[in-house]
Structures are given as structure tokens and as C-alpha cells.
Amino acid sequence: MEEIGKVSNPVWKFFASVKLTIVFLVLLAIFSVAGTMIPQKEGAMEFVQRLNPTTFNLMDFFGLFDLYHAGWFRFLIAMLVLNLVVCSLERFPSAWKRVKARPSVERTKPFEELPDTLLISTERGYQEALGNCLNLFKKRFSAFRSEETEYGTFFLAEKGRFSPLGVYIVHLSVLVILIGALAGSFFGFEGFVKIPEGETVDSIMVRGGNQSLSPGFEIRCDKFTVEFYENGSPKEYKSEVTFLSGGKEIEKRDILVNHPATFKGITFYQSTYEKVAGKELRIKLRKGLDEDLETIDAEIGKKMELPGKEGFFQILDVRHMGTVPAALVSVEIQGAEPTRFWIFEDFEHIKSRLPAQMINSPKFDPAAFKPYTFLLLGVQERYATGLQANQDPGVPVVWAGFILIILGFIVTFFTSHQTIRMFVENKGKKTVIRVTGSASRNRPALDRDIQRLAEDIRSLFAA
Amino acid sequence: MTSSAIISYLTFVYFLAFVFYLVMMVMGRRLPGTLATYTLLGSFAAQTAAIILRWQESYALGMGRAPFSNLYESLIFFAWTLVLLYLIVEWRTKNKSAGAFVTPLIFLALAYASFSPNISSKIMPLIPALKSNWLITHVITCFLGYAAFALSFGFSLMYLFKGNDSANNTASFLRLIPARGILDELNYQMVVIGFLMLTLGIITGSVWAHSAWGSYWSWDPKETWSLITWLVYAAVIHSRLVRGWKGRKIIILCIVGFACVLFTYFGVNYLAGLHSYATS
Ligand code: HEM
Numbered sequence: 001m002e003e004i005g006k007v008s009n010p011v012w013k014f015f016a017s018v019k020l021t022i023v024f025l026v027l028l029a030i031f032s033v034a035g036t037m038i039p040q041k042e043g044a045m046e047f048v049q050r051l052n053p054t055t056f057n058l059m060d061f062f063g064l065f066d067l068y069h070a071g072w073f074r075f076l077i078a079m080l081v082l083n084l085v086v087c088s089l090e091r092f093p094s095a096w097k098r099v100k101a102r103p104s105v106e107r108t109k110p111f112e113e114l115p116d117t118l119l120i121s122t123e124r125g126y127q128e129a130l131g132n133c134l135n136l137f138k139k140r141f142s143a144f145r146s147e148e149t150e151y152g153t154f155f156l157a158e159k160g161r162f163s164p165l166g167v168y169i170v171h172l173s174v175l176v177i178l179i180g181a182l183a184g185s186f187f188g189f190e191g192f193v194k195i196p197e198g199e200t201v202d203s204i205m206v207r208g209g210n211q212s213l214s215p216g217f218e219i220r221c222d223k224f225t226v227e228f229y230e231n232g233s234p235k236e237y238k239s240e241v242t243f244l245s246g247g248k249e250i251e252k253r254d255i256l257v258n259h260p261a262t263f264k265g266i267t268f269y270q271s272t273y274e275k276v277a278g279k280e281l282r283i284k285l286r287k288g289l290d291e292d293l294e295t296i297d298a299e300i301g302k303k304m305e306l307p308g309k310e311g312f313f314q315i316l317d318v319r320h321m322g323t324v325p326a327a328l329v330s331v332e333i334q335g336a337e338p339t340r341f342w343i344f345e346d347f348e349h350i351k352s353r354l355p356a357q358m359i360n361s362p363k364f365d366p367a368a369f370k371p372y373t374f375l376l377l378g379v380q381e382r383y384a385t386g387l388q389a390n391q392d393p394g395v396p397v398v399w400a401g402f403i404l405i406i407l408g409f410i411v412t413f414f415t416s417h418q419t420i421r422m423f424v425e426n427k428g429k430k431t432v433i434r435v436t437g438s439a440s441r442n443r444p445a446l447d448r449d450i451q452r453l454a455e456d457i458r459s460l461f462a463a
Numbered sequence: 464m465t466s467s468a469i470i471s472y473l474t475f476v477y478f479l480a481f482v483f484y485l486v487m488m489v490m491g492r493r494l495p496g497t498l499a500t501y502t503l504l505g506s507f508a509a510q511t512a513a514i515i516l517r518w519q520e521s522y523a524l525g526m527g528r529a530p531f532s533n534l535y536e537s538l539i540f541f542a543w544t545l546v547l548l549y550l551i552v553e554w555r556t557k558n559k560s561a562g563a564f565v566t567p568l569i570f571l572a573l574a575y576a577s578f579s580p581n582i583s584s585k586i587m588p589l590i591p592a593l594k595s596n597w598l599i600t601h602v603i604t605c606f607l608g609y610a611a612f613a614l615s616f617g618f619s620l621m622y623l624f625k626g627n628d629s630a631n632n633t634a635s636f637l638r639l640i641p642a643r644g645i646l647d648e649l650n651y652q653m654v655v656i657g658f659l660m661l662t663l664g665i666i667t668g669s670v671w672a673h674s675a676w677g678s679y680w681s682w683d684p685k686e687t688w689s690l691i692t693w694l695v696y697a698a699v700i701h702s703r704l705v706r707g708w709k710g711r712k713i714i715i716l717c718i719v720g721f722a723c724v725l726f727t728y729f730g731v732n733y734l735a736g737l738h739s740y741a742t743s
Contacts, residue, residue: 018705022698029694029723036684036731068682181680190678229588236591257591258675269677270591390677398679402666409659 015086024080031076035067081178088171095164103419105147105156111423111434118454120433122461126152129431130424132460137422140453152425159418163440166411173408177401184394189213193268195221196276196384200244204266204389215266215389218244222252224273224383237270239385255387265391272386277318277325280380283343286373295377306331306372313369316340318379324350325379331369341368343376416441420450433457466517466530467584469509470539471577474570476506477542481566488563488636496559500550503562507546514543521586528589531602535584538576540602542569544610548656552614556649560639564617597671604667605689608660609724612696615653616721619714622646647709650717658696665689688727695720 014020039047044065048056063070122129130153137144141157191204191213200220203212223240239255243263253261260269279300285293285307293307303312311333318327325345332338343366344350351359358364367373420437435454439446483499486492517530530536549565576582625640640646668686669679680686699716702708 018701021701022705025694025698025701029691029698032687032691032694035682036687040682068687231588233588234590235588258595258671260674260677267677269675271676388677395673395679399670402670405662406666409662413655413659 012086012090015083016090017083018087021080021083021087024076024083028076028080031067031073034064038064038067040068041066077178081175084171084174088168092168095168098164098417099161103156103158105145105154106149107154107421108423110421110436110438114434114436117451118435120454120458120461122431122433123429124431124461126424126426126431129433129461133422133424133433133457136453136456136460141420152423155422155424157420159420160415160440161417163411163415163417166408166413166415169408170405170412171408173401173404175401176404177398180394180397180399180401182394183397184392188390188392188394191389192271192386193219193389194274194384194386195219195239195241197221197224197382198279215264216245217250217264218247219263219268219387220244221385224385226273226383237273237385239270239387241268241385241387255385265393267390267392269388269390270385271388274384274386275320275381276384277320278380278382279318281315281318281325281327282377282379283315283327284375284377286375287371289367289373293372303332325376327376327379329374339369341365341374343374345376345378347375413441416446418446418449420446420453422453466513466520467535467577469513469516470573470584473506473510473513474573474577476502476509477566477570477573480506481563481570484559484562484566488560488639491636491639496562499562499566500553500559503546503550503566507543507550510539510543510546514539517586524586528594529599530586531599531606532589532593533583533587535576535582537602537606538572538582541606541609542572542576544606545569545572545613548607548610548614552649552653556641556645558639558641560641561614561617561621561649564620565614568613568617592675595671595674597667597674601664601667601671604660605664608657608664609728611653611657611660612692612721612724615650615657615717618646618650618653619717619721622650622710622714643710647713650714651703654696654699654717654720658693658700661689661693661696665693685727685731688723688731692720692723692727695723 038044038059048065051059059065063072067073124132133155134146137155137157141159144155144157146153146155190207192207193201193204195201198221200218202218203214205212220242221239222242225236225238227235229235237257241253241255241261242249243251243253251263253263255261255268255270257270260267262268281298283296283298285296287293287307296304298304298315300315300318303314305312311331313329313331316328316330318325320326321342321344326342328340328342330338330340341362342364344364347366354364362368366375417440418437419439421435423434425432425434435450435457437446437450480499480502483495483502487494487496487499514530517536521528521530531540545565546569549561549569553559553562577584621640622643625637625643625646641649665686668689672681672686673679695716699713699720702713702716
């Protein structure tokens with residue numbers, strides 16, 4: 001390795017050190033620990049209030065409240081990557097050389113000083129013994145090389161030649177995963193949509209900012225259901241949604257926790273839900289304060305005639321104020337300004353909790369249009385589903401990195417470059433067979449294999 | 464008998480196995496060692512049955528879910544993988560001395576699961592986020608990893624006990640512990656298995672998180688601590704490649720690594736707790 005010209009460059013030399021790798025890995029671990037001890041992001045709010053200003057400024061300057069996204073933390077990762085690349089480039093050529101190398105078949109040195117168990121001696125003639133051994137070797141190894149000399153024949157089989165490359169697959173996969181993560185943070189977003197049942201939305205609220213984003217299609221929530229276990233804990237949340245383009249239905253999907261739906265590159269995850277007021281409601285009309293007239297099933301935007309035929313009224317809006325259902329009534333008489341006021345379900349009950357000027361305001365007076373009093377009996381309830389809406393083009397890259405790292409581990413830890421050698425020596429009246437081998441890793445496994453091979457040869461000549 | 468009753472009895476059986484291993488180490492006799500292995504095998508079989516029984520119990524309760532879903536079940540499963548892995552190692556190495564170091568961990572895990580007032584052994588239904596096959600593979604791979612790291616911790620302790628000069632070790636306790644070179648090799652094998660499993664655990668965990676919440680990595684304390692553990696063991700693996708870094712330095716990193724495993728497992732809950740108590 002020393003002959004590579006780059007070695008003389010001190011920067012290169014610095015980054016080519018595995019000791020440095022250990023330092024970086026441990027540093028990264030220590031700083032990550034700090035990030036779990038110091039409250040981060042939203043969680044830091046309360047913690048921050050208990051700090052004195054100098055401490056706060058100092059910690060804020062070093063980005064300690066969003067440590068994992070701080071510049072210096074990323075710099076540390078970048079240095080580790082540089083270290084990884086330089087180390088790998090530095091060593092790859094020699095690993096590649098090992099993969100390409102064709103060890104010579106005719107070598108007597110490996111057979112010196114073998115234990116007796118790996119040495120078989122037989123009275124059979126050389127040609128016959130050689131034939132037997134050749135057949136056995138053929139059965140054991142799909143590919144091998146042999147070389148004949150005047151004093152005997154050498155055999156060599158190799159397994160797992162690519163084993164030394166496993167480490168580089170692992171290191172490459174670390175790069176691939178980091179590239180995928182980087183791509184996600186540059187080109188992706190995390191957003192949120194809230195859709196009441198029956199409604200359609202065409203924009204996504206983006207996290208960490210107040211802007212919203214138009215995905216170029218619409219999403220309608222057709223139905224939301226929540227199921228519970230007997231003990232009251234939630235069992236399943238399900239949103240049935242339709243994706244539309246320019247008002248035209250394109251695709252219907254069910255979204256459940258752990259079963260997101262992807263449409264045009266944006267993935268929707270079941271995240272939250274809440275109860276909101278529906279479009280239908282029930283109203284009671286009274287004349288004066290206590291003479292009941294009629295009960296009406298109303299709907300937002302539907303005009304209805306007043307009992308005395310003075311004109312029409314309609315409901316403009318229904319919503320929860322706090323937790324109390326409320327409806328905005330508009331009474332419209334030919335040639336006059338409409339009279340608008342809010343009515344509440346269970347008004348007597350809330351009255352006590354409202355400020356005086358609100359109760360006295362005509363905007364909250366259920367008897368604002370004489371001689372009628374409007375009462376809200378009930379509002380149909382419906383669900384609104386909350387969906388996380390994310391786009392992350394880095395995900396397939398990260399997944400590819402995951403697969404690569406598993407492959408790399410398998411090659412690195414579970415394969416080994418093994419060379420198995422056999423030497424059938426012609427000693428005139430006798431034939432002597434020796435077996436031996438070498439392995440780059442897990443030597444005991446190879447020793448067992450060689451031992452077994454020797455036993456098989458021995459039993460070949462036992463009869 | 465219910466599965467949790469079996470488990471709480473087994474706690475004592477594992478303690479008995481520990482006592483046998485200890486007697487074997489101190490007396491240097493064969494018989495207690497044989498007894499220890501058979502006790503361990505028997506309780507392993509009973510524990511396997513208990514886990515299967517618990518699975519059936521969940522079906523009887525109309526939930527039908529794999530028994531790996533809360534702290535209680537994870538401790539039981541951790542103990543189970545640790546026994547399994549230890550038995551394999553004992554069988555492969557033909558050496559029982561590690562038993563004295565590993566059985567206490569098994570006993571403690573079961574004792575904590577069965578007798579801690581903070582841990583409920585009730586079978587609870589799964590909330591929607593936990594209904595995922597990724598989660599099952601996640602738990603299995605993580606706990607195989609933790610078990611391998613626990614064994615590595617055992618070998619690390621043995622390494623420190625053994626000391627350098629084995630010729631002077633007349634006490635049978637130290638004589639029965641394999642030579643440092645062998646311990647080093649065994650330790651490394653456990654680290655490799657643990658590292659592979661932890662990597663798989665992190666991968667399956669992030670694939671699961673991605674399908675449940677839409678983000679494969681969000682730096683929450685548990686995730687971050689598993690990454691910290693991973694970084695420490697990556698350092699261990701690379702330490703062997705630095706010339707002259709055999710032995711003590713690596714052993715210390717392994718012990719730090721196992722401390723990280725324990726923190727990832729238990730400490731993180733405390734972190735969240737600390738966090739909320741600190742403000743009140
Ligand atoms: C980030 C900087 C890193 C550097 C500079 C680095 C460097 C190296 C080097 C020089 C080797 C020896 C290769 C050889 O045998 O010729 C190696 C081996 C290895 N590295 Fe890394 N590595 C880094 C990160 C990682 C990470 C994050 C992982 C974990 C996935 C990893 C996993 C491995 C494995 C499994 C081996 C093989 C160890 C063995 O054969 O015993 N490396 N690394």
C-alpha cells in the first residue's frame with residue numbers, strides 16, 4: 001500500500017486513519033447523548049425559560065436546542081464521511097488485488113508440518129489413488145484447478161473470493177443512506193391536511209412554516225370511522241378518501257394507521273381526527289318566549305319560510321364554539337337588511353358563563369327578530385380526519401441503502417475467502433495425500449471442513 | 464396455570480441455575496455444571512411453552528396478537544433469546560463458565576418483569592400504531608441483538624476477571640474461565656451478531672415508523688439511543704483493525720456499549736419522565 005503516491009499528502013494521511021474513525025464515531029455518540037439530555041425544539045420552550053440569558057444565548061449560538069440539525073453536527077457527519085471515503089479508497093485497491101489474485105497451484109510450503117490427521121498414506125498405485133482423489137475433489141468443489149508435476153499432482157479450490165469486498169459494500173451503503181437522507185431534507189416536505197367528512201381540500205399546510213402548498217390535485221374525505229376495544233382504547237382509525245383532479249374522481253383509497261396511501265408522489269398517513277359540526281341541524285321556533293311553533297330540520301344554505309310568511313330564514317354556518325355547537329341564523333325580509341345572529345345549543349346553560357356584553361349584544365340574541373325566538377336543538381356531528389401529507393424523494397434511496405447494508409454484512413461476516421489445497425504425491429510403492437487450507441475469517445470452520453475432507457479420503461482407501 | 468404465573472416461578476428456577484453455575488465455578492466440580500445446564504434447558508423449555516401459552520391467551524381474549532408488545536413481554540422475550548443464545552454458545556464452546564455471568568442477567572430480567580410494581584403483565588389490546596408486521600420483526604431483531612450484546616458483556620467481565628497471568632491462577636473459579644485470547648474471539652463474535660441484529664432492528668424500526676407516522680427517522684430519544692449504541696459497537700468493530708488495540712480498550716468499549724443497550728431499553732423512559740417532572 002505504501003507505494004501509492006497519495007500517501008505523502010498529509011491531509012489524505014490524516015483521513016486515512018481508522019483511529020480517526022473511532023474518534024469520530026465516539027464523538028458522534030457523545031454529542032447525540034447530549035441531544036437526548038437537552039430538550040430539543042418544541043420541547044425546549046419551558047426549559048429555556050428557566051435559563052439565564054447568557055446561558056441561553058451561548059446554548060442557542062451552538063444550536064443546542066436543535067442539535068441534530070446544527071451546522072457543526074452536520075460538519076462532524078461530513079468529516080466522518082470524508083474519513084470513510086478516504087479509508088475505503090486507500091484500501092480498496094489492495095482488496096481488489098486479493099480478489100483478482102490467482103494463487104499458484106503448485107506450492108509445497110503449505111503442506112509442510114501438517115498434523116498426522118491431514119496426511120493419508122496408501123499402498124495403492126499413484127494413478128488409481130489420483131483418480132479416486134480427483135473424483136472426490138470434483139464432488140466437493142464445483143470449480144478447482146490442478147497441476148501435474150513429475151512427483152505428484154496439486155489441487156486448489158477457492159471459495160468466497162469476493163468476501164474482501166463486503167466491507168466496501170457496507171461503507172457504500174452508509175453513503176447511500178446519508179445521500180437519501182440529504183435528498184429528503186432538500187427536496188421533500190412534511191405537511192398536514194384536515195378534512196371534514198364530505199369536504200374536499202386542495203392545499204396542504206407545510207410544517208415549520210405558515211405557508212401552504214398546492215399539490216395539484218384535490219382530496220375528499222368520504223368517511224371517517226374509529227373503532228374501540230371493550231376497554232375503551234382505540235382499535236382502528238380509518239379514512240375513506242377520494243383523490244380528484246379538476247373535480248374528476250381519480251382514485252378511492254382507505255387510509256389506516258400503518259397503511260398510508262400515496263398519490264402523485266405525496267403520501268398520506270392517518271394521524272389525528274376530531275369531531276366537527278355537520279351540515280344538518282334541528283331548530284325550534286317559538287313565538288315570544290314560550291309559545292312553541294314548530295321544529296324544523298334545517299341544512300346549511302337552505303332557505304325556509306318563516307311561519308308568519310314575513311320572509312325567509314337560512315342557516316349560514318354551523319360550528320363548535322369551544323365545545324358548544326352554534327349556528328349562524330340569517331333572517332331575510334324583502335327590502336330590508338338581513339338580521340344575523342348566533343344561536344347556541346343549551347343556551348340557558350352557557351349564558352352564565354358568557355360575559356355580560358356578549359349576552360346583551362344583538363349578535364347573540366336568539367330573539368333578535370321579533371316576534372320569534374330561535375332555539376338550536378341539535379347539530380349533526382361528523383368527523384374531520386387529520387392526515388399527515390409528506391413527500392420524501394429520498395426514501396427509495398434510503399431503502400436501497402438498507403438492503404445494501406444487509407447484503408454487505410452478509411458478505412463481510414458470513415463469507416470468507418477460503419483456499420483448500422490437496423497434494424497427491426507419488427512415492428513409488430506408496431501414494432501420500434495431504435490436505436490443507438487457509439481462510440480470511442472463521443478459521444475453525446475451515447479446519448473442520450479440511451478435517452472432514454481428510455477423513456473422507458482416508459475412508460476411500462480403508463477398504 | 465397462566466403464562467405469567469409460569470414466568471414468575473421460572474424466575475426462581477433461573478436463580479437456581481445461577482447457583483449451580485456458581486458452585487461449579489467455586490468447587491471446580493463437574494456435577495453442578497451438568498445440573499446447571501439441565502436446569503437451564505428445562506426452564507428454557509418451560510419458558511418457550513409459557514410464551515406460546517401467552518399467545519394463545521391473547522387469542523382467547525379475542526385480541527390474537529404476538530406476545531412482544533409491551534415492556535413485560537419484551538423482558539420475557541429478551542430473557543428467552545439470552546438463554547437460547549447462551550445455550551448455543553455453551554454447546555459450541557464446550558465451556559460452562561460464562562453461565563455464571565449470564566444467568567444473573569436472565570434472572571434479573573425475569574424478576575424485574577414479574578415483580579416490579581411498574582410493570583403490568585396484563586395482556587392489553589394493540590393500539591393501531593402497533594399493528595404492523597414490521598413491528599414484530601423489529602422487536603425480534605432488536606432483542607436478539609440485545610441478547611448478543613449481553614453475552615458480549617458477560618465475556619468482557621470474564622476477560623477482566625481472568626487477568627493476565629493465567630499460570631498463577633490456582634483458584635478453580637479463574638481456571639475454568641477460558642484464556643483471554645479465546646474470550647476476545649468469543650466476545651467479537653457476539654458483537655458481530657449483535658451489531659448485525661441491531662442494524663436490522665434499526666432498519667425494521669424505521670421502515671415501521673415510516674409507514675406509521677410518515678417519517679423514518681425523527682431523532683426521538685429511543686431512536687437516538689439505539690443509534691448511539693450502534694455507533695459505539697461500530698467503534699468496537701473498527702477497533703480490532705487498529706494495530707495494537709486488542710484486549711482492554713475493546714473490552715471497555717464493549718462495556719460502554721452494553722451500558723448504552725441498557726439505557727436504550729430502560730433509561731429512555733426515565734428521560735421522558737425526568738423531562739416532565741422537571742417542569743412541575
Ligand atoms: C465513517 C467512517 C468509517 C471509516 C473511515 C471506516 C473504515 C473502515 C476500514 C478502513 C475498514 C477495514 C477494511 C479492511 O479490512 O481493509 C473497515 C471495516 C469495516 N467497517 Fe468501516 N468505516 C467507517 C464506518 C463504518 C460504519 C458506519 C460501519 C457500519 C455499518 C462500518 C462497518 C465496517 C465493517 C463491518 C467492517 C469490517 C470489519 C471486519 O472485517 O472485522 N464502517 N472500516
